[in-house]
Amino acid sequence: MPDLAKSFTYMFEDKNWLSKMLVGAAFMLLSGIIIGIPFLAGYVVAAIKRSYDDEEVPLPEGDNFGDLFGKGIVAFVIVVLLYIPAFILSFVPCGGLLTVFYTLLAMLVFPILIARYAVTNDLNSVFEFNEIIELLRDNIANLAAVLIMWIIFSIIAVLGVLAIGIGFLFTSFWANLGLAYLYGKVYQEAMKKKETVNVGGDAT
Amino acid sequence: MNSSLVLIAEAADSLGRFFHRHLRMILRSVTLAVLALAILAPVLRTVGLGTTSRLIYQLEGNICHQEPGRCIRIGSAPAALCSRCVGAYLGFLLSSLLFSVRFRPGRRVRFTIGLIALAGLVDTIFHLTGLYDTPNLYRLISGLALGAGLGMLVFRFISETETTVSR
Numbered sequence: 001m002p003d004l005a006k007s008f009t010y011m012f013e014d015k016n017w018l019s020k021m022l023v024g025a026a027f028m029l030l031s032g033i034i035i036g037i038p039f040l041a042g043y044v045v046a047a048i049k050r051s052y053d054d055e056e057v058p059l060p061e062g063d064n065f066g067d068l069f070g071k072g073i074v075a076f077v078i079v080v081l082l083y084i085p086a087f088i089l090s091f092v093p094c095g096g097l098l099t100v101f102y103t104l105l106a107m108l109v110f111p112i113l114i115a116r117y118a119v120t121n122d123l124n125s126v127f128e129f130n131e132i133i134e135l136l137r138d139n140i141a142n143l144a145a146v147l148i149m150w151i152i153f154s155i156i157a158v159l160g161v162l163a164i165g166i167g168f169l170f171t172s173f174w175a176n177l178g179l180a181y182l183y184g185k186v187y188q189e190a191m192k193k194k195e196t197v198n199v200g201g202d203a204t
Numbered sequence: 205m206n207s208s209l210v211l212i213a214e215a216a217d218s219l220g221r222f223f224h225r226h227l228r229m230i231l232r233s234v235t236l237a238v239l240a241l242a243i244l245a246p247v248l249r250t251v252g253l254g255t256t257s258r259l260i261y262q263l264e265g266n267i268c269h270q271e272p273g274r275c276i277r278i279g280s281a282p283a284a285l286c287s288r289c290v291g292a293y294l295g296f297l298l299s300s301l302l303f304s305v306r307f308r309p310g311r312r313v314r315f316t317i318g319l320i321a322l323a324g325l326v327d328t329i330f331h332l333t334g335l336y337d338t339p340n341l342y343r344l345i346s347g348l349a350l351g352a353g354l355g356m357l358v359f360r361f362i363s364e365t366e367t368t369v370s371r
Contacts, residue, residue: 004213009206093332094289096267097296097351101358140227140365145220152212 001142002185004149007178014059023062024173038072040173044180045071048118051184059177074123078113082106107150108143109136115187138197139190146182153178228300228362235297238264242285242293243278250279260284276340287340288328291347292354299355303363314356321353 011017027043030036046060046068062068083106089099112135116125126132136143153175160171223230241260248257261270264284275282276290283290299317327346331338338346 001217004217005206005210008209008213093269094267094286094292094347097289097292098354100267101354137361137365141221141224143220144223145217148216148219148223149213152216 001145002182002189004145004182007149007181007185010058010181011174011177014057017059020059020062021170021173024177025169028169028173038069038076039065040072040176041075042068042070042072044176045075045114045118047177047180048115048184048187051181052115052119052188053184054188058181071118071121074117075114077123078117078126079110082110082113107147108140111143111146111183111186112136112139112190115183118184119187135190135194138193139186142186142189146179146186149182150179224365227365228359231358231362232297232300235293235300238267238285239290239293239297242283242290245284246278246281249281257281274340274343276344286343288343288347288350291344291349292351295348295351295353296355296358297351298348299352299359303356303359314360317349317352317356320349321356324349324353 011021014020024040024043027036027040031040043060043062046062047058050058050060083103086099086103086106089095089102092098109132112132113126116132117123157168157172157175160168163171242264245257245260245264248254248260261284264270268285268289270282270284271286272282274286274288275284276287277283285293324346327338327342328350330336331343331346
């Protein structure tokens with residue numbers, strides 16, 4: 001299990017955390033008029049990659065806007081593709097049971113999909129269903145813990161409104177970074193586990 | 205501050221593990237509760253406990269259309285779920301008992317359930333498109349098939365995760 005507690009504080013280990021948080025808050029502000037969403041999503045994807053790679057400087061620089069925008073658009077596509085079935089099911093009369101299960105499954109599998117894209121930088125890797133199901137099956141306890149952390153981060157992010165409203169920009173960006181850390185670490189552990197199983201299998 | 209963050213993280217970790225270990229039991233309990241409430245609502249209305257009954261109808265109204273003509277009547281009032289939903293939740297519950305680590309139905313049983321679920325799905329689609337209307341008993345059976353089919357997928361997957369843990 002990754003260090004869940006570290007996800008609350010790791011971003012402050014970066015020497016330039018304040019300036020990076022200000023840039024992130026600006027992305028959050030621009031997300032209100034949609035334009036900031038791809039940049040924000042791209043930044044989160046870059047942060048996931050850094051978490052996976054155990055980089056010494058935990059937060060991305062965020063100055064390559066073209067790269068962030070491209071990655072963010074792909075991340076957005078992944079989210080849309082993942083939730084389209086839930087959206088369709090929600091219109092089916094008595095589709096409640098299916099919608100609930102699909103949404104829960106989507107929320108559990110999302111960290112694997114986004115981290116997979118962040119690490120490989122290849123959208124095709126998200127469609128390798130057999131491997132994704134295998135990763136989900138072998139790491140479901142970690143993914144469930146991450147899902148609970150998502151709920152906790154969301155609550156704390158909303159509490160940012162108490163800081164004269166503008167605090168929400170910082171707390172929600174901070175929450176995104178915390179989740180990025182967890183997604184990267186969970187995927188890293190999943191891949192390590194998979195390698196161990198493969199090596200063990202080869203040895204026998 | 206730091207110790208409280210560690211505490212929150214530990215709680216999330218424990219909850220995640222609890223969720224994983226008891227997923228089957230959680231799903232079973234929730235399904236059973238949904239079904240029990242669907243039956244309890246008309247019973248409470250019949251015996252005159254209108255307020256409690258109304259609350260249950262409102263709660264279950266979030267997951268079902270509750271058209272009175274499509275619900276099984278219990279006493280003088282319709283159930284809080286339509287007959288297809290009752291069938292679906294019942295089928296799902298039965299699947300949770302059928303698919304476990306200790307007992308894994310063979311290919312033939314799985315194929316049969318899959319086929320019946322497909323028939324249930326086709327019936328639902330035909331009904332939704334207005335091609336024909338079916339009586340409540342048919343809807344109940346069709347829902348039962350759908351629920352069992354969905355349960356087969358869900359609980360097979362859960363069985364596999366349980367096997368991974370016990371390895």
